[in-house]
Amino acid sequence: MNATVLVTGASGFVGSHLVPVLVERGDRVRARPLHPDTYEGAGEPVYGDVADVDSLRAALDGAQAAYYFVHSLADDDFEQRDAEAATTFGHVAADAGVEQIIYLGGLGDVDDHLSPHLQSRRDVEQLLGLGGVPVTVLRAAVVIGHKGIxxxxxxxxxxxxxxxxxxxxxxTRTQPIALRDVIRYLAGVLGEPDALGKVFEVGGPxxxxxxxxxxxxxxxxxxxxxxxxxxxxxxxxxxxxxxxxxxxxxxxxxxxxxxxxxxxVIVRDDAIRRLLPGELTxxxxxxxxxxxxxxxxxxxxxxxxxxxxxxx
Structure with a gap:
């Protein structure tokens, strides 16, 4: 089923590759890039600042799903900023009638004293769902692709x-994954009933x-x-x-x-491979x-x- 979808971070590393895939398969994509006025990518550019509730409400109005690719890693107070942004986004999405939020988080065992960055990613998973919208989380380690940090x-x-x-x-051991495999998984969980409210660990072979x-x-x-x-x-x-x-x-x-x-950061649960089978890169x-x-x-x-x- 084709859906109306908001993709935050549409001009970023992951979002810029996901939007064309969704558009090509027939979804109506609202692309929320960093600078909508100069955006030349696929989808319909929209403005939706997580610090501006009215603009966010307009961007989410009528959307069935939303991809959340927002982070403040370059800021010293990134934990507080990301927590506030995720909480706001989750509640506004619920008010707009959004049926699914999809989030790309980070792998890591909670018993391994997660770094502030990874713990923040884990907190965002929870905060996005406080409004009541089912959140689908994909947890990844290093994503191998041009412009990935x-x-x-x-x-x-x-x-x-x-x-x-x-x-x-x-x-330290990690389980890197190709960008194209992350994109396939992100697109594949959209509208998938068995993915609603679930957390999946994704990694390469x-x-x-x-x-x-x-x-x-x-x-x-x-x-x-x-x-x-x-x-x-x-x-x-x-x-x-x-x-x-x-x-x-x-x-x-x-x-x-x-x-x-x-x-x-390695995969402990390969449930995603049963839900969305396919050869990994x-x-x-x-x-x-x-x-x-x-x-x-x-x-x-x-x-x-x-x-x-x-x-x-």
Missing amino acids: SWEITRQLVDHLPAMVTPKWVS EVLSYKDMMRRAAKIQNHRSPPILPVPLLTPRLSSMWLSLITDVDQATARNLIDSMNNE GYDEAVRLALEDRADDPSIRESERSPGAARS
Whole structure:
């Protein structure tokens, strides 16, 4: 059944890939990008600020479902901001008669002392549902795709460093997933009765450490695999400064992500694969696809397209 759907974050990493898929299959998509006035993507651009209840109500009016891709990771007070935004969104969605909210959260075991970032993601899951709308949650680890922050950290570290003195989180296990598989799952749970009010863990076919991911990404780009020397005493603050110096990720985002990289994030429940069966993309192929998308990106200067080129 085709639906009227609001996609927040429509110009972001995940939203910009999801909107065209929904439009192509016949859903009426209201795209809520960061800047509606200059939005040129698929769907109908709308304004809907989570801090402006009236605009949010207008964006949600008549929608059967809504995708929630809102976060404030680059802000020091991201936990409070995200909590307030999710609470407001959930209540306004309920008042508008929305039947399903779909949220992309983060993997992680609650018994593993979740980082503030991952705990905030878990809190948002609960807050979105306070208004009474069934929330479908997909929890993912690293999403491999062009412009994904976690993938960009991996790519830029491989590009920029002949050798790495790294924090101990490089040995943490994670279960990366290709962007196209995340999009298939996000589209697949829309309007699916068996997905209402459910939490699904999503991941690719391999469990890897961040160190493994960097070494394999280096091989795919024809780089020599960099020697990696973990330093257990490198603090989160120093580690975030190190990342912000070597990559173009700002320090606040780097600090929040690094805290999460100490948590093992792997799939424990594969229920999503029974609900939406399909072949998963391997890590190496996901990396190749991300690099191809980067090579085709007109916003990337020609001098930066080749593997190993520096990025400003």
